[in-house]
Amino acid sequence: MDLPADGRTVNVQLLVRRFRCANPGCRRRVFAERFPQLVRPHARRAERLESLLTRIGVLLGGEAGARLAQDLHVPVSPDTILRLLYRMELAPATNLRVVGIDEWAWRKGVRYGTIVCDLETGRPVELLPEARADVLAQWLARHPTVEIVSRDRSRMYADGATLGAPQAVQVADRWHLLRNLGDVAERVLAGLSLPPIPVEEAEPAGTVPPPQPPKSRETRREAERRERQQRRQALYDEVHELYEKTKSIRAVAARLGIDRRTVRKYLDAPQCPHPKPRGRRPSILDPYRDYILARWAEGCHNAAELYREIVRQGYPGSRTIVKDFVATLRRRARGEPVVRHVRLGPKRLRRWFSCPPDELGARERRCLELVLEASPAARETYTLLQDFRGILTERKAETLRSWLERAGGSSLAPLRGFARSLEQDMDAVMNALTLPWSNGPVEGHINKLKLLKRQMYGRAGIELLRRRFLAMGR
Numbered sequence: 001m002d003l004p005a006d007g008r009t010v011n012v013q014l015l016v017r018r019f020r021c022a023n024p025g026c027r028r029r030v031f032a033e034r035f036p037q038l039v040r041p042h043a044r045r046a047e048r049l050e051s052l053l054t055r056i057g058v059l060l061g062g063e064a065g066a067r068l069a070q071d072l073h074v075p076v077s078p079d080t081i082l083r084l085l086y087r088m089e090l091a092p093a094t095n096l097r098v099v100g101i102d103e104w105a106w107r108k109g110v111r112y113g114t115i116v117c118d119l120e121t122g123r124p125v126e127l128l129p130e131a132r133a134d135v136l137a138q139w140l141a142r143h144p145t146v147e148i149v150s151r152d153r154s155r156m157y158a159d160g161a162t163l164g165a166p167q168a169v170q171v172a173d174r175w176h177l178l179r180n181l182g183d184v185a186e187r188v189l190a191g192l193s194l195p196p197i198p199v200e201e202a203e204p205a206g207t208v209p210p211p212q213p214p215k216s217r218e219t220r221r222e223a224e225r226r227e228r229q230q231r232r233q234a235l236y237d238e239v240h241e242l243y244e245k246t247k248s249i250r251a252v253a254a255r256l257g258i259d260r261r262t263v264r265k266y267l268d269a270p271q272c273p274h275p276k277p278r279g280r281r282p283s284i285l286d287p288y289r290d291y292i293l294a295r296w297a298e299g300c301h302n303a304a305e306l307y308r309e310i311v312r313q314g315y316p317g318s319r320t321i322v323k324d325f326v327a328t329l330r331r332r333a334r335g336e337p338v339v340r341h342v343r344l345g346p347k348r349l350r351r352w353f354s355c356p357p358d359e360l361g362a363r364e365r366r367c368l369e370l371v372l373e374a375s376p377a378a379r380e381t382y383t384l385l386q387d388f389r390g391i392l393t394e395r396k397a398e399t400l401r402s403w404l405e406r407a408g409g410s411s412l413a414p415l416r417g418f419a420r421s422l423e424q425d426m427d428a429v430m431n432a433l434t435l436p437w438s439n440g441p442v443e444g445h446i447n448k449l450k451l452l453k454r455q456m457y458g459r460a461g462i463e464l465l466r467r468r469f470l471a472m473g474r
Helices: 047-060 062-071 078-086 134-141 155-164 174-190 220-246 249-256 261-266 287-298 303-312 319-330 346-354 362-374 376-394 397-408 415-425 426-434 440-455 462-472
Strands: 002-005 008-010 019-021 030-032 098-107 111-118 123-128 148-151 169-172 197-202 338-342
Touching: 002 047, 002 220, 030 346, 047 062, 047 078, 047 462, 078 169, 078 462, 098 155, 098 261, 098 440, 111 134, 111 338, 123 134, 123 462, 134 155, 134 174, 148 155, 148 174, 148 319, 155 169, 169 174, 169 426, 174 261, 174 376, 174 415, 174 426, 197 287, 197 362, 220 261, 261 415, 287 303, 303 319, 346 362, 376 397, 376 426, 397 415, 397 426, 440 462
Parallel strands: 098 148, 148 169
Antiparallel strands: 002 008, 019 030, 098 111, 111 123, 197 338
């Protein structure tokens, strides 16, 4: 079988000459004529057709590749395409000088492998089945020409690079340092008790409720809430007292009968954390709130009329929800903006704390300033994190030491821990500020690997996945 012609399958009938050897001492008595540029011995497909099918298999895999081949009038089975992939020769990587390594997930949180890329060419060179220091060290030992290793801040890869390539310079990836920065911000914010932030929904529309007079007596629910907070405060004090004596999170957790994550949360918090209230449930009226507020500001205060207008825009809910919302607007004082108090979680605040201020919108900057005014610990965290981000983006290696001293003297445990981890990996962090290499190309290839792995369904064995991935990147 050869390449199709004019939309038709082409079968070539090849006649070859056969020769007989007259030498009685020769083990081969019959010789057939060879055509190495056309077909391999005993093969049923031409070399150029096998090359096409192999490329289809690399890009699409077995099942999808067989369907495409059928449409191209080259009928083959999925197993045939997979056999061609296994037979494909992969040129070994040689003369590697700068490599980037990172982990990729077979199954997130359960099993991981290691990807190695040549940062000078931007191409993947190896896919290792496990994310272990000894596996990486063995691979690096087989490539003694490696001079620079770019990696994340994992201790496992640092040990593997040290064992397998002691002559190589290690570089901590700047993107992972920024990600660590966000993790620190989230840990600090999770331990802070931030008040609700007032959010103005529309300038001229709606109103804020008048201030409520102070209650003369405590309700039953408030008394129960106060007692729970007192018990929480007592536990917080006991955790800190026991940790000062034992210096062991495991020992404190065993002594008090609580989870180690709870102990770590209390140790990270500068004060006893308050319970996070439940957020407001989404409503089907939310997409139409701005329109109702705008119409309210124009003078339309009839709930039935507002209901009919938003129904024409696609509102699927009932009239009662609209009437209740309009009733809240009537109970407010006229001429004041509608203000909604929201509690911002640590995941949302993480982006505000770790990105440059000029990337935030005007509303986000106002909310961020309210958060910083409400908590001195939040302002301390924001100042230190923004300073560290400036050190990374502007490559100010000479100011890193002074920043570590400031962070090491912070009152917040996550910041002190982050500073200690940077000091333990100081050489790699300093190289990240002075050398141009990073794991950016590696992260891009990991995204391609995820897509390829999902395309292969249950056939994603390491050898087949490795062959397709490496052949696709070359």
